[in-house]
Amino acid sequence: MAASLAVAMMAGFTGLSLTNGLSEYPSNYRKIAVSFAAIALGGGIWSMHFVAMLGLQLPFDFFYDAAITLTSALVAILVVGAALLLLHFGKRTRPKLILAGLIVGVGIIAMHYIGMAALQLCKAVYTPFGVTLSIVSSCVLSVAAFGIAYSKRNRRNILLGTIVFGLAVFAVHFIATAATKFSQLLETAKVGPIMSNETLAIGVVLSSFALCGAFLLSTATFLPSETLAAAGPEPSPTQPSNIESNLQPLAPMAMKQIPYELEGRTQFVDAGAVAAIRAEGHYTYVYTQNGHFFCAWSIAEAEKRLAKSNFIKTHRSYLINPTMVKGFERLKDTGVCYFGLPDLAKVPVSRSQLKPVREALGL
Incomplete structure (x- = not known):
């Protein structure tokens, strides 16, 4: 029984x-x-x-x-x-x-x-x-x-x-x-x-x-992605992962739109309207004020394509738009960015990314 x-x-x-x-x-x-x-x-x-x-x-x-x-x-x-x-x-x-x-x-x-x-x-x-x-x-x-x-x-x-x-x-x-x-x-x-x-x-x-x-x-x-991330060491910023190192360099231009899938069609959202991008396996989710949407980019590809945009990496699973951060909290040698969106309350900041994130937020 x-x-x-x-x-x-x-x-x-x-x-x-x-x-x-x-x-x-x-x-x-x-x-x-x-x-x-x-x-x-x-x-x-x-x-x-x-x-x-x-x-x-x-x-x-x-x-x-x-x-x-x-x-x-x-x-x-x-x-x-x-x-x-x-x-x-x-x-x-x-x-x-x-x-x-x-x-x-x-x-x-x-x-x-x-x-x-x-x-x-x-x-x-x-x-x-x-x-x-x-x-x-x-x-x-x-x-x-x-x-x-x-x-x-x-x-x-x-x-x-x-x-x-x-x-x-x-x-x-x-x-x-x-x-x-x-x-x-x-x-x-x-x-x-x-x-x-x-x-x-x-x-x-x-x-x-x-x-x-x-x-x-x-x-x-x-399990929450931040919990999974804590289980293993984060790649060193000076030694990118194999996935990242195999990507071909893109043209040095800022991406203005990010593709996402909805109702069987590929649609686009302005990069400035995206608060964060979260890794989900080999794909990602983009978070906006209207909800979160599936994106076919990997987190590594998103980081490359948005390199000339406002986005900054806070964690190996997250990219954020600093202009949409509503609050920040430091937790010893890590931190948390708060967004206050219905589908995105907060995003973790890893130890290696704490300094650049604080600088991007003007702290």
């Missing part, structure tokens, strides 16, 4: 983290991310169910039909994928959030009862009350999970949404199972090959292992 709850929580966190901020990415990238998130969430629902089923103890032997078991996993992935497509393509509204939660709630229920239908030499007998209660709890908790996670796409809401989603999957299984009676059958009605608990355990372990890997990767990208 404890392991099944952990699997449900990891699945929820991984799926909700993979879809965070997708509206600012190109359409093709969104499709790929939604596919991976659907596999994480749907596969996590399936893994949670059968991890819990490994703990089911009955006074007789029972097995699983492999074809029906696989069908239950595919149904969970496809249903969750449909809900995520609804949320990440087109305008996101409250009715869409409710509909997506209901779709996932129905998907959890469908996965559960299809998975139970895979039982061989064992008959599951359901009660109307148990089925109704499990459907209602699944839909209500799924709507709540998506409502929390998507009401505001920040770390706090993703964590809260993860908890509610994990509890939804966990609660539905045990509510439905508690209201189910099991009786022994002497014959099988198999559709595909028969699997024992040992064979199922191997499949569940492999799927959970893959889910754990995705969970760890999602956790790494979920």
Whole structure:
């Protein structure tokens, strides 16, 4: 039971983290991310169910039909994928959030009862009350999970949404199972090959292992970039990184516009209206008073292209426009620049950049 709850929580966190901020990415990238998130969430629902089923103890032997078991996993992935497509393509509204939660709630229920239908030499007998209660709890908790996670796409809401989603999957299984009676059958009605608990355990372990890997990767990208930066030494200003050293020098002219992606199109914003640029993997985000937007430049390319502009590097993950800084705080041998924007409250200043940043701010 404890392991099944952990699997449900990891699945929820991984799926909700993979879809965070997708509206600012190109359409093709969104499709790929939604596919991976659907596999994480749907596969996590399936893994949670059968991890819990490994703990089911009955006074007789029972097995699983492999074809029906696989069908239950595919149904969970496809249903969750449909809900995520609804949320990440087109305008996101409250009715869409409710509909997506209901779709996932129905998907959890469908996965559960299809998975139970895979039982061989064992008959599951359901009660109307148990089925109704499990459907209602699944839909209500799924709507709540998506409502929390998507009401505001920040770390706090993703964590809260993860908890509610994990509890939804966990609660539905045990509510439905508690209201189910099991009786022994002497014959099988198999559709595909028969699997024992040992064979199922191997499949569940492999799927959970893959889910754990995705969970760890999602956790790494979920952490604030300043936390990640603190984990390793910053490149010396006199010894640029390999990425920077391989870039070809650009013409010595100040960039007046910065490209960003929005609604599948490349658009431009005046460099003077950009408060900061933050690294995000091999790409960046540009921050303005109207929000933050995905940019295909790497942080190294942005630094090169904006070398003749006002921008200054505060940290290996940040470039800032000093004219838009609202406040500065020194913290021993580092510092913080405050912007007061809805999506950009502050930017860290590393030790090596403290002096040039202070000079640029006239301090």
